[in-house]
Amino acid sequence: MAKGTAEAPATEAGDAEISANTVTEKPFDREKYRRFYEQMVHIREFEELCAVAFKKGTHGIGGYLHLYSGEEAIACGIIGALDRSKGDCFIGHYRDHGYALAAGSDPNEVMAEICGKATGCSKGKGGSMHICDAARGFYGGYGIVGGNVPIALGLGWALKYKKLDGVCVCFFGDGSMNQGGFHETLNMAQLYRVPVLFVLENNGYAMGTSIERSHANPNLASRVESYAMKYDTIDGQNIVTVHERATEIVEEMRRNPAPFFLECKTYRYHGHGAADEAKQTVYRSREEIEQAKQRDPLVIAERLLLEQGAINDEEIERIRKEALAAAEASLKFSDESPNPSPDELLKDVYA
């Protein structure tokens, strides 16, 4: 894809574009993409089960619940390009379950956190928006739009300071780009050549406000030209595109430390949060959502794997069943887990 040019939204991109992206010079790594496909299916089933459990209201899920369905290729493709042994790390926002699952965090601990249980990754103190996994370099999900972006600058700074050749990936959405701290961060990251890969998950909407209604310049990636930062826009629904481009960028960042801005065009299937599922038609049509699902990242991956002979229908069926079973097992684990004990209330305020 051309740098600095506005791409059609992922929803409108045709099949021709997908094929073009998948014709690569590198040999197709069947094992790797099969693994990514499995991860994506696991995330989807996990998220859909969360939606059901939220509606049911009996599993302890309250507050806000932001689901990643439709955006899975981004977390899997990009986190899959990182190397923890080099110091690579990442930080996210509140739509964060997928990052942890893509990084290999224990789904039981993620689900238990969403349900507010003592066995959750954040001991039930953070909830859905504050999943993290320090051991896997996941510096957490944050609830304030754009609030995680300045912190990524510091994570990247630490890599530079320690003279490591790692990179920090910062995931954020289109809404973050209208926060002041975002622009302070991009300017400083470029100024200091801090190795942060800024990943814009452009799903078209900041809560219920479309790009057109909130960005004076709807070509979001081009906004970073004012920071003289390198950038690219890709189809975030295609796992091969995402992973290959991320791998190239990360390799380049290791050779020549500097930030990079990668816009991934995507779409979310659920409401902004599970609580406002019913209000979606206020800002987008059912037809638009259905149309977007024609470019489902799981279906695209499936098709590719089938074409490459890396999977068959039976295996696809089996992977789905396993993913559903894993999600259900995580909910069962959570249901059987204790609530945080009262003495946890005052712990962990200070180190």
Added chain:
Amino acid sequence: MAKMRYIDALTLALKEEIERDPNVFIVGEEVAQYNGTIEVTKGFLEKYGPLRLVDTPISEAGIIGLGIGAAMAGLRPVCEMMRMDFALPAYDQIAQHAAKIRYMFGGQFKVPMVVRGPSGVVNQLSAQHSQSLETLFCHCPGLKVVTPATPADAKGLLKAAIRDDNPVIVLEALKIHFLKPDQWDHIQPGLSEVPEDPEFVTPLGQAQVLREGKDVTLISYSTMSITCLRAANLLAQEGISAEVVDLRSLLPLDMATPLASIKKTHRAVVVQEQWGLYGCGAEISAQISERAFYDLDAPVQRVAGAFVPMPYSKALETLAYPNENDVVAAVKRALAAK
């Protein structure tokens, strides 16, 4: 012991810590090439290099965010706010992120960072550069807030803050930065003395009795602790013996020291530069009422700034924050009560 100014003690603390721990670095506006706006970091860039003395754009949220992330990744950033008033554009990073990261991630991370800078009312800097914002930070579980009042504590508390594993806000009392050692010692002999031991630190959360007395307890922090010492000198001329308790640290708050003093004097005056309404003095007074009501012979008196944005004109400014005469008047109110 060496006699020095408050600002020199800050410089010494930073120098000692940056030399002691390779993970310590300083980041902020004009800290490096410009030598620091008020030259707290004079000569540091030359000595420690640009990775450890980081000049930034005027981007406070970026500075604090850089600090938070670096701290989470194991470094010990010292983020300078040119004035603490400028922490407000970064308040979301401080209050919503730095303060909460440990708790909301169940203890998986720590944020050993310092946010420091000159604070308080200073000559005619008016509404946006002359105020005490400690309540905004004290209202955040997860932060620590320290307010050094003497050269020794400027060194000791700043060093303790840098070594602490939590985000610590160090509110430096600009009004008394440039007092000369003999001016300090004139207020009270020995006040300008700073231990030279590079391992000297003042533990966070321990108040000190700056001056002993028996008739009334003055409880304060930062510049106002020095105002209380001046008031105590005036009161002594009238035969009134005032004990001055300097809290040093507002979060954690050591109430045991002032309560022990009140047990002895039976009268308390709480003095603060900031606005009284919902201020730190309100919390301290409430705790005295809850925990020492039967030790008191008089209602707790509060002395605080006028509830207005700081006016520019000297004629109005002097009316807007407490001086030693206001403290003396409050002491007399406390003593008049039977």
